[in-house]
Amino acid sequence: MLKKVNSTGKRLKNGKAGKEPAEYVIPLGGTGWVVKTSSAKKFTVISDSKREAVKIARSLAKRRGRKLVIFGKDGSVQQEVSYAL
Numbered sequence: 001m002l003k004k005v006n007s008t009g010k011r012l013k014n015g016k017a018g019k020e021p022a023e024y025v026i027p028l029g030g031t032g033w034v035v036k037t038s039s040a041k042k043f044t045v046i047s048d049s050k051r052e053a054v055k056i057a058r059s060l061a062k063r064r065g066r067k068l069v070i071f072g073k074d075g076s077v078q079q080e081v082s083y084a085l
Helices: 050-064
Strands: 022-028 032-037 045-047 067-071 077-082
Touching: 022 050, 032 050, 045 050, 050 067
Parallel strands: 022 067
Antiparallel strands: 022 032, 032 045, 067 077
16 A cells, blocks of 8 residues: 655654655655556656666656655665756
8 A cells, every 4th residue: 555645754643745756766665666646646667676766756756846855675764856847
C-alpha cells in the first residue's frame, strides 16, 4: 500500500500529500521500485532497480519543476531535492 506523505516524509492523517507537487521513488514490496507523481492515482513507472527509478524521477522532477523525494527500503526518506522553477 502506498503511503501518502508530506514534504517531511511523515504520513498525513487525512491521507493527502503536501501542497508542493513532487515525484516520489518508493520501494515496491520485494525487489521493485516505483516512481509516482504526488497527484497521480497510478504509478508512473515500475522498475527493477532503484538507480533506474531515481534517474527517471529526477528527469521528471527537473522537467516539471517539482520536488524529488527518494525513499529507502525501510520506508524512510533518504533524499529530498527541489527543482522548483
